[in-house]
Every structure is written in structure tokens, then in C-alpha cells.
């Protein structure tokens with residue numbers, strides 16, 4: 001496959017596709033500690049691994065812009081909830097922005113310790129654990145927790161309970177998992193998660209993929225990984241790409257971008273390497289207060305994702321996990337965002353907004369109401385512009401009385417009127433202009 005070169009995406013290859021997420025050349029050099037680090041080093045995942053920021057002291061050295069108070073918080077919080085940030089992910093922070101969305105996702109804050117009321121495992125994954133590390137909740141699919149390690153620990157992690165605890169060695173329970181799946185042939189789809197499965201040593205990942213793909217009843221293996229966001233250069237590794245290619249008939253990748261600033265040329269190249277193998281890439285975003293709880297930010301994120309051929313799959317409402325309450329916003333904020341997406345931007349860029357039911361009820365989709373009213377032979381709907389239409393839900397021929405007086409929605413329910421247009425809509429204005437010619 002050849003080591004992809006950063007900036008190899010020259011406009012000569014395809015003048016129409018000039019890449020739009022080019023970050024500044026040598027952007028990491030504005031961090032003093034890395035000012036002598038070459039591009040070859042910084043874009044090598046092994047260099048990133050050996051320079052992972054895993055203690056407050058390393059963080060303060062790399063990121064000297066924290067206030068004394070912030071530093072104190074980092075020291076206190078990381079004793080309870082460990083700190084881990086890849087140099088690459090840290091380098092995407094704008095040091096001048098106190099509330100930078102990437103900073104908020106990876107640098108500990110005192111709010112984490114203030115939240116003592118929420119539960120550690122709100123989705124009761126441990127109750128649905130049928131064999132160690134395998135959560136079987138839905139009829140035909142199951143979730144495999146392969147490791148508790150990630151290339152960066154997100155402060156809002158829904159499995160905050162397993163970070164920094166005795167290492168989860170999902171590979172050691174692989175045989176039991178295979179036995180369970182052979183006896184439960186209704187399971188066709190395995191979510192390979194963690195932690196982050198793309199941080200596993202290649203030989204462990206190979207073992208998992210080869211054992212699972214050898215089971216007749218398994219059709220789909222989904223990798224749930226944030227590596228394209230936090231350590232994209234891992235996906236420049238030839239050995240890993242060859243391994244993924246070997247199982248590409250079954251593989252899907254579900255990644256996790258939360259903010260447009262995370263989409264860089266490096267992450268784009270990583271995604272491209274995966275797509276080249278015939279592995280579709282989807283995205284799961286978490287709605288996070290102060291990070292992406294904004295219609296404009298979310299539009300930009302979703303549209304940027306489809307530009308790099310990543311299909312928005314889910315927008316998750318943030319779970320009530322202990323230590324992450326400060327990231328939770330309201331359901332109505334989520335609904336407002338969905339209102340701002342559907343119809344306004346490409347349908348390819350619109351995810352499904354879901355709430356994970358506490359206690360293990362699974363994912364429940366929620367969306368703004370598009371049904372306004374119903375009668376026996378009419379359903380009244382509204383569109384994204386606020387126009388209201390009367391629709392025949394029965395498939396039967398409908399009758400319409402002429403010269404009826406308009407009485408409101410009831411007239412649409414009776415079938416006397418077809419619609420109420422939103423006069424402020426651009427589309428209606430366009431139509432009016434057109435009818436003047």
C-alpha cells in the first residue's frame with residue numbers, strides 16, 4: 001500500500017478534490033516540546049505511543065498554557081480518573097482558546113469529581129454480560145469489550161468505570177466468547193469495542209478477527225474505534241492495513257468524531273486507507289455540552305464527515321455515567337439540533353439521534369414531531385420549513401369538497417385543503433418568483 005505521505009493529496013491528482021482540511025504545515029512545532037520533532041516522527045504511531053501523555057507532569061510540560069488552578073484540578077482528578085492523551089490529539093488544541101472543544105474532551109476538569117450521584121454503569125452492561133467481556137443485549141448482535149486501553153482517554157467516556165482499573169484482557173476470554181457464539185447462532189453481528197480495538201497489538205486483533213470470522217453464523221464485524229480521530233497515523237501501518245484487508249469482507253468501521261476541528265488531513269488519510277480496503281466507515285457522535293451542542297457546529301461536523309466519505313450513523317445523547325454529568329445537555333437541545341439538520345443539509349449527513357435507555361433497554365431513537373394530527377382518512381404532517389400538508393394515509397382515492405372555508409388544521413384533516421405553506425420559506429419564494437415569468 002505504501003506509506004501515505006501527508007500532503008500527497010496534491011491538486012494535480014484531482015483538481016476538483018483539493019483537500020479542504022489541510023492544517024498548517026508543521027503545526028505541532030508551536031508546542032515548544034515538539035519543536036525539533038520531524039514530520040516523519042510526528043506522523044509515526046510508534047513515536048506517538050512512546051510519547052503518550054499519561055501523567056500531569058508530562059501534560060504540563062507539553063501544554064504550558066494551563067492556569068495554576070487548572071493544573072491543580074488535573075492532579076486531583078487524574079488520581080481517580082486517569083489521564084491519557086496522544087501528542088497528536090493534544091496538538092489539535094488551540095492554546096489560546098480556554099474552552100477549546102478538543103481540550104474539553106481530553107484534559108481533566110474538577111467537574112468530574114463533583115458528580116457522585118450518577119451510576120458507574122447506567123446501561124447495566126455488566127448485567128447483560130453473558131460471558132466475560134461479551135454483552136448480549138439485542139437479539140442478533142453482541143458487543144465485545146476487547147481492552148480498556150485507548151490512544152486518548154475521553155473525559156466523557158461512557159465506560160469510565162473500566163479506565164485505569166485492572167486491565168481488561170478481552171483476548172483471554174476469546175475462547176469462551178467463541179463457544180457462546182457457536183451456541184447462539186442468532187447472533188450475526190459483533191461490535192468489537194473497548195477501549196479501542198485498534199490499539200490492540202496486531203497479533204491480538206488478528207486472533208480476534210480470525211476466530212470470530214471463522215464462525216459460520218457471524219456475518220458482520222464492526223470495529224468501534226476512535227483511532228482515526230486520536231491516533232490516525234496508526235492507520236498508516238502496513239501490517240495493520242494488511243490485517244484489516246484480510247477480513248474486509250466482514251468488516252465495518254464505526255468511528256467517533258465529535259467536532260469539525262478533529263477532521264484534519266491526517267485523519268482524512270487514515271479514513272481513506274480504510275475505505276480503500278472496502279471497509280465502510282460510519283460515525284457515532286456524542287452530544288456534549290460546550291463541545292458540539294450547537295446547530296452550526298453540528299452541521300459543519302456532519303457535512304465535513306460526508307466530504308471524507310464517513311457516514312453519520314448515530315448522534316448519542318450523553319449517558320448518565322458517573323463523572324461526566326457536566327457534559328450532559330438537555331434532550332430539547334438534541335431535538336433542536338436534529339430540527340436544524342433534517343431537510344436543511346444532505347440526508348446523507350443526518351444521523352439518528354438516540355438515547356440509550358438506563359438499565360439496558362437499548363437505543364431509542366428520538367426526533368422532532370413531524371406528525372401534527374390524524375383523522376380516519378387523513379394524516380397531517382409538517383416539513384422542515386414549517387409547511388403543513390394533508391396526506392392520505394390509506395392509499396384510497398380521496399374526495400375533496402370544493403369551496404370550503406378554511407378553518408385551520410381541521411380543514412386538512414377533513415381533506416378540504418391540501419396544505420398550508422410556510423410563506424417565509426426560500427422554496428416558496430423561489431416558486432413565486434418563477435410564476436411571475
Ligand SMILES: *Cc1c(COP(=O)(O)O)cnc(C)c1O
Nearest residue numbers: 135136137138141142143191363
Ligand atoms: C449499541 C449496541 C449494539 C449495536 O446496536 P446498533 O443499533 O445495531 O448499532 C449492540 N450491542 C450493544 C450492547 C450496544 O450497546
